[in-house]
Amino acid sequence: MKLSASPFFVVLGGPTGVGKSSAAIEIAHRFDGEVINADSRQIYRGFDIGTGKVTPEEAKGIPHHLYDVADGRERFSAFRFLTLAAEKVREIHARGKLPLVVGGTGLYIRALLHGLFEETGTDPGLRARLVQKAEEVGWGALYAELQGVDPSYAATLSSNDRVRIIRALEVFKTSGRPISEHFRETRPPLPEFRSLKIFLTQAREELYRRIDARVEEMFRQGLEEEVRRLLQEGYDPSCPGFQSIGYRDVLEFLRGETPKSVALENMQRLTRNYAKRQIVWFKKEKGFLHLPVSQGETLLRLVQEELS
Incomplete structure (x- = not known):
């Protein structure tokens, strides 16, 4: 199918087990699309069954990208994801295909849509010392320290959000600037693209049964x-x-x-x-249409309207 002149891609999110992959494959077949993975666990090679990767049989010939791109021993960051995913979106569009970003990792999708500051201030030794300090004096003390150097960012976190507290202090101590300043300077990596953002939903009882x-x-x-x-x-x-x-x-x-x-x-x-947690995250994300997974024809119609 001929794409519109205006660059465009689809983002298909949803909680684990809701049926994102099946819906994406249906869209790809209908509109000549290719799937880009946005699941932070499915990027690891060899970790297949437990992460619910699509099998070749299930893919039905649809190209799938950014699966198995990292070794399970390495740390894979959201910034690395957005760099690879933005390249893939442009590459797929340039070939006249429809890019479909599919997954449930909210931070990955947010990064691709809105940007993420380039990783800076990574210091494993410092991180280890901060963790040790927290174990000695308590996590509340580290949260108070973050409040002192970056009160606006600290206000967005729970005092129990250990990973983000450590990361924010690590960035401040190595770069000399609060992490909130880095966030304010971010820019969307795909400014020339429009996007249709769908979050698939399902009744809680049925979703849990499926899980x-x-x-x-x-x-x-x-x-x-x-x-x-x-x-x-x-x-x-x-x-x-x-x-x-x-x-x-x-x-x-x-x-x-x-x-x-x-x-x-x-x-x-x-x-x-x-x-x-995925449902809570995406409720806070702006611009997403929450659509029951059972409304497959509506989903296809929405994509068709954007392409027309």
């Missing part, structure tokens, strides 16, 4: 064997790839710390909780 069934299917497909293979390949349990929901639970089972049934139940519970 529980999906986790059971992951175990049937061989999640336990996948974790064993990764360990045999030399992946340490502390590596970034293993921090995904489910892998930690299987590791506990393999170490004999929990029965398999408990590992499965924990994975289901944690996945449901994650879905709740």
Whole structure:
């Protein structure tokens, strides 16, 4: 299908298990599109079953990008994602195809739409010292320190948001500038593009039923064997790839710390909780149309209208 002259891409978000991938593949078939992954766990090679990656059979010939682009031992940042994703959006559009950004990692999608300051002030040693200080004097003391150097950013955080408190102090101490200043200077990476932003929804009870069934299917497909293979390949349990929901639970089972049934139940519970957090995140994001996943024809019509 011929695209409109104005550069355009689709963003398709939603909680885990809602059916984003199936919807994206349907759009791609109808409008000659290609999928760009926006899931922070699916970027890791070899971590397949537990992250719910689309299989070649499920992809039905639709090109999928930014899957398996990082080793499970390496840290993959939101800034790196937006750099790669923005390149892919432009590349796919230049070939006359429709770019479809699909995933549930809110920070990745926000970064692609609105920008993110280039990573600066990364100092693992400093980060470790800040964590040690927090363990000695309490996280409240570090939050108070952040309030002193960057009160506007501190006001947006909970005093229990350890990751962001550490990162904000790390940026300030290494760059000499508050992280809020860096954020104010960000610019959208795709200013020439329009976008249609859809967040797929589903009744909570049905979503949770789907999540529980999906986790059971992951175990049937061989999640336990996948974790064993990764360990045999030399992946340490502390590596970034293993921090995904489910892998930690299987590791506990393999170490004999929990029965398999408990590992499965924990994975289901944690996945449901994650879905709740995704819903809360995207409710705060501006410009998203929240659409029931059952309204597939409406979704296709909305894309058609934007392309006309």
